[in-house]
Amino acid sequence: MKRRAARSPAPAEPARPAPGRPSVESHLGILHRVAEIVNRTLDVDDVLRTAVEALTQVTGHEIASLHLLSQDGATLQLRGDRGMSARLREVNQVLPVGQGLIGRVAATGETLQLEKTYEDPHLFPPAKATVQEEQIRGFICVPIHCRGRILGTLSLGRKTLDRFDAHEVALVEAAADQIGIALDNARLYSETRRQLDELRRAQEQLIRAEKLSAVGELASGVAHEINNPLTTILGQTHLLLGHPEVTPHVRERLGIVADEATRAARIVQNLLMFARHYTPERRPCSLADQARRVLELKGYQLQQDGIRVVTDFARCPAVLADDNQLQQVLLNLVQNAHQAMAGQERERVLSVRVWSADGSGHVEVRDTGPGIPADVLPKVFDPFFTTKPPGEGSGLGLSVSYGLITELGGRLRAGNHPEGGAVFVIELPLAEGAA
Numbered sequence: 001m002k003r004r005a006a007r008s009p010a011p012a013e014p015a016r017p018a019p020g021r022p023s024v025e026s027h028l029g030i031l032h033r034v035a036e037i038v039n040r041t042l043d044v045d046d047v048l049r050t051a052v053e054a055l056t057q058v059t060g061h062e063i064a065s066l067h068l069l070s071q072d073g074a075t076l077q078l079r080g081d082r083g084m085s086a087r088l089r090e091v092n093q094v095l096p097v098g099q100g101l102i103g104r105v106a107a108t109g110e111t112l113q114l115e116k117t118y119e120d121p122h123l124f125p126p127a128k129a130t131v132q133e134e135q136i137r138g139f140i141c142v143p144i145h146c147r148g149r150i151l152g153t154l155s156l157g158r159k160t161l162d163r164f165d166a167h168e169v170a171l172v173e174a175a176a177d178q179i180g181i182a183l184d185n186a187r188l189y190s191e192t193r194r195q196l197d198e199l200r201r202a203q204e205q206l207i208r209a210e211k212l213s214a215v216g217e218l219a220s221g222v223a224h225e226i227n228n229p230l231t232t233i234l235g236q237t238h239l240l241l242g243h244p245e246v247t248p249h250v251r252e253r254l255g256i257v258a259d260e261a262t263r264a265a266r267i268v269q270n271l272l273m274f275a276r277h278y279t280p281e282r283r284p285c286s287l288a289d290q291a292r293r294v295l296e297l298k299g300y301q302l303q304q305d306g307i308r309v310v311t312d313f314a315r316c317p318a319v320l321a322d323d324n325q326l327q328q329v330l331l332n333l334v335q336n337a338h339q340a341m342a343g344q345e346r347e348r349v350l351s352v353r354v355w356s357a358d359g360s361g362h363v364e365v366r367d368t369g370p371g372i373p374a375d376v377l378p379k380v381f382d383p384f385f386t387t388k389p390p391g392e393g394s395g396l397g398l399s400v401s402y403g404l405i406t407e408l409g410g411r412l413r414a415g416n417h418p419e420g421g422a423v424f425v426i427e428l429p430l431a432e433g434a435a
């Protein structure tokens with residue numbers, strides 16, 4: 001066995017092609033070829049594959065393998081090979097750093113050269129039988145480095161008894177250096193590509209945000225104009241609904257008018273809030289009162305769809321919030337619960353609870369609908385995210401609600417109840433706590 005310090009100068013021994021070995025090009029020519037091929041590509045896998053091919057084709061070594069260090073530096077992974085039997089490839093697939101012949105080269109950074117590989121006591125035990133059976137005799141393993149870091153190893157083996165001469169060792173070391181540089185280039189290139197992609201994505205997002213804000217401004221202008229006639233339609237419809245002379249048939253139709261007008265009003269309100277982004281006024285307000293008002297507003301529609309409303313309002317001091325905005329948020333939650341339960345077979349119950357704990361007021365809106373699927377849950381607060389068909393959902397309700405509650409210093413959480421159905425909880429700081 002012969003061990004050499006890495007990169008020791010090669011003695012001036014003439015290169016002599018051994019009998020029976022394929023004739024080799026001049027070493028300089030080989031190195032040139034390897035360098036040219038590995039530097040032609042910037043893809044790591046390509047570098048590895050072409051490097052091994054170039055080296056074995058020109059030098060005539062029977063077996064070649066290229067290992068790269070894993071991210072954690074604990075193992076070496078086979079990334080390119082030539083002339084290996086399936087069994088040899090299998091035992092070489094993952095090698096522990098520091099153990100076996102190749103693992104030790106990766107740990108020490110020193111070139112290793114052997115004449116009778118199968119007799120070496122350091123041979124990786126799982127590889128021993130295969131190396132013996134396949135009569136791999138001559139072996140050389142060199143580290144691949146770049147910028148003082150070991151990236152992996154390059155190994156060559158042959159089944160004949162000719163030892164690798166000093167020129168060949170120097171050649172393999174120089175080829176490994178070329179591979180190291182090519183790998184580093186590929187890494188730099190892929191890092192630059194990644195950064196470029198990120199930049200492009202950020203730019204696209206910026207353009208989208210710009211467009212969104214332009215659309216938002218336009219929409220808010222239109223929404224503002226629509227708001228007043230909508231309020232009149234809703235007011236008049238409710239007046240008519242309360243009139244004693246209205247026949248059941250007309251009442252039913254008026255109910256539809258009220259439903260649709262409320263839906264339109266909600267969309268308009270959400271659009272206005274989304275586009276305007278105005279700062280809320282913080283006043284002490286009662287969560288139970290706001291919840292009651294919203295349930296009153298929606299009472300008729302909920303009743304029409306056979307939804308039972310259950311309330312449980314425990315004593316809760318006033319919270320600091322903007323009552324209009326709080327109503328808007330509650331209306332969004334109740335409306336979603338309504339939509340989730342409408343048309344389903346099982347019992348439709350909307351539960352609204354109010355309580356106080358840990359310096360915060362809480363409102364919970366829970367339904368007995370299908371609940372929120374796991375893949376949808378992380379996205380429900382994203383602007384314009386909706387699972388509803390066009391015309392039914394704008395995807396703004398929860399995103400606006402989330403923004404409003406966060407602005408008020410509170411939290412809005414979404415989840416599913418163990419017995420089924422969705423649960424939304426609003427948490428807002430108590431006025432007295434804040435004072």
Ligand code: ADP
Pocket residue numbers: 332336337340367369370371372376380381385386387388392393394395396397398399422
């Ligand atoms: P929209 O109601 O217009 O779709 P939202 O922002 O209010 O917009 O809701 C976003 C999505 O969250 C809905 O499309 C739906 O998939 C889901 N979601 C909201 N509330 C519920 C609920 N109570 N039950 C089931 N899914 C819900």
